[in-house]
Amino acid sequence: MSRIVSKSPEAIIRDDIRALSGYRIADASGMIKLDAMENPYRLPEDVRGQIADAVARAEINRYPESGAPRLKKILREVLGIPGEADVLLGNGSDEIIQLLALATARPGAAMLCLEPTFVMFRLIAAFCGVRYVGVPLGNDFALDAERTVAAIEEHQPPLVFIVYPNNPTGNLFDSAAIDRVIQAAPGLVVLDEAYHAFAGRSYMERLADFPNLVVMRTLSKSGLAGLRLGVLAGNGEWLRHLEKIRLPYNIGVLTQVVAEEALRHRALLDSQAAAIRGERGRLARELASIPGTKPYPSDANFILFRTTTADRTFEGLRERGVLIKNLHGSHPALDDCLRVTVGTPAENDRFLAALRECSA
DSSP states (O other): OOOOOOOSHHHHSOHHHHTOOOOOOOOOTTSEEOSSOOOOOOOOHHHHHHHHHHHHHOOTTSOOOTTOHHHHHHHHHHHTOOTTSEEEEESHHHHHHHHHHHHTOOTTOEEEEEESOOHHHHHHHHHTTOEEEEEEOOGGGOOOHHHHHHHHHHHOOSEEEEESSOTTTOOOOOHHHHHHHHHHOSSEEEEEOTTGGGTOOOSGGGGGGOTTEEEEEESGGGTTGGGOOEEEEEOHHHHHHHHHHSOTTOSOHHHHHHHHHHHTTHHHHHHHHHHHHHHHHHHHHHHHTSTTOEEOOOSSSEEEEEOSOHHHHHHHHHHTTEEOEEOTTTOGGGTTEEEEEOOOHHHHHHHHHHHHHHHO
């Protein structure tokens, strides 16, 4: 007798996956978009023309070079990757996080993160069947080394993520505290330096000091978010195993071509980052002058700030054509908190004017 098999998602899809709400991206149509930590500056017309010429020559009828050797060579120079470190590329940092989770997902294994942090860590842990452990940050979002080391001793996580500077708080953690965490970890520690271009501090040059350390970067915050290119640098003994589960051709021909061409204009990207850092300082001072608004120090390209009524302020900004990120309700430490990306001077002026109207 043949068995009747249900074809419904409820019978086939994992219960924990069906329970997830997934990562939501707000519709920014017609809005000043200050919600996603993007570089607000387009590349100049002459640079776009050079990229267009390179794209026109690209052999899109062929599969891309799987190892992207030319691109890796340029990235080593631009990102200051030590010669002894290996490099792995991902379709954005998200894919690299997923590779790391998959590679370490033994039964009962944990992924440890400092909270509040990037929401995709928790989601990817769920996707990969990894137990997620969130360790609360201390006062003013500082890394609590004692609490973190205690959690490491309790859970023995094979994978620890530290975002440096942190998202969504924007602050850099104390390096001595980070060193303690790396030394206490029984497995791999990933320093996520997505906002390095705005911070001026990095663990890249310290890879040789810690055999269990890898550094993750992205080009998304430097004006190339549409390329979806993530970079992982570290000891080849770790990366060679990750390469086994990296899908072939994960970095497409056009991404490789455009990234190679854009990175030849490193000085331009650096100047855009400098402009954003300058506007960050102005934006922080202006926010501090608005009654009922408390901005937190930031070494990234965004500012976290607390208001008396985050939901009302967020909606008021939307009504005035400005989209930022509402973090209220996402974590207890972020009650009544909003996050604004540093935009162009004109965008920042529009945001500040709208915020003052909402706060009046």
